[in-house]
Amino acid sequence: MEQSRYEVAPGIWLDARRALWLAKPRVLAVADLHIGYAWAHRQTGQLMPITAPDDVTERLAQLREEYRPGRIVLVGDIVHRAVPIRPVSDEFRRLLRSFPTEITVNLVMGNHDRGLQELVGDSAGVKCYTSIGNYVFLHGDAGSGEAVAEAIRDAEHRDQWIIMGHEHPAVTLTDSAATWEKYPCFLICDRLIVLPAFSRWAAGNSRDEYLSPLLQCRSVQMRVAILGDRLVPIRSE
Numbered sequence: 001m002e003q004s005r006y007e008v009a010p011g012i013w014l015d016a017r018r019a020l021w022l023a024k025p026r027v028l029a030v031a032d033l034h035i036g037y038a039w040a041h042r043q044t045g046q047l048m049p050i051t052a053p054d055d056v057t058e059r060l061a062q063l064r065e066e067y068r069p070g071r072i073v074l075v076g077d078i079v080h081r082a083v084p085i086r087p088v089s090d091e092f093r094r095l096l097r098s099f100p101t102e103i104t105v106n107l108v109m110g111n112h113d114r115g116l117q118e119l120v121g122d123s124a125g126v127k128c129y130t131s132i133g134n135y136v137f138l139h140g141d142a143g144s145g146e147a148v149a150e151a152i153r154d155a156e157h158r159d160q161w162i163i164m165g166h167e168h169p170a171v172t173l174t175d176s177a178a179t180w181e182k183y184p185c186f187l188i189c190d191r192l193i194v195l196p197a198f199s200r201w202a203a204g205n206s207r208d209e210y211l212s213p214l215l216q217c218r219s220v221q222m223r224v225a226i227l228g229d230r231l232v233p234i235r236s237e
Helices: 037-043 056-067 086-097 116-120 146-158
Strands: 005-009 012-015 019-022 027-030 071-075 104-108 129-132 135-138 161-164 170-174 180-189 192-194 222-227 230-235
Touching (some): 005 222, 104 135, 135 146
Parallel strands (some): 027 071
16 A cells, blocks of 8 residues: 555654654654755865755745644754854754744754754754653664663663654665665664655665664564655565
8 A cells, every 4th residue: 555644653654755743742753854965065075066955944844834733853963064154054044943933843963963053053952862752752873872872771661662863764676677766764663763864865775784773773674665755664574
């Protein structure tokens, strides 16, 4: 069955627009926005094209208008790199200004966000993780620190869901003609969901070799592939 939304557990919905919707707490979550990707590469001498601007603000606005969340969580790697150039800080501030004041916005730090607080000031309010009801949101990189490790242990003890990013998960699908394509996907483990990268720049990891310690000790039960505007659940054998 193919559809644009898929409920993996009661009230936990995956959206083909690379987002997660939690119905009861009314929380919308996305991960790995990588704002300023092209500018960050150009700053190091790699002349990435800048003719197509980041569209994460507009795409999030569309999701927000549809779901009407009370809270939005950005699950790490909000910027590609906190380089001290104006287009990156301006785009990040534009994103923050796009959220109505009645919506609470939680910014979770990813490994690419080092220095983000200093770049945009204390108003950014970036945290290493956030807990909302039965859900804990963290980026999932190995260098998250003891506070995140303690939050993970607490979540596992309480049987909470862990929502993370970092991996840019993808799945490779083939047909009878031996052609193949790689598609972004969600990873579903026991009480853990890995979100696909919200950024269109991010390359997908379709290998079973994971960067996050959280995935290295878990089995993936299902991949939910994103094929355009449709979701295709693929259970692990």
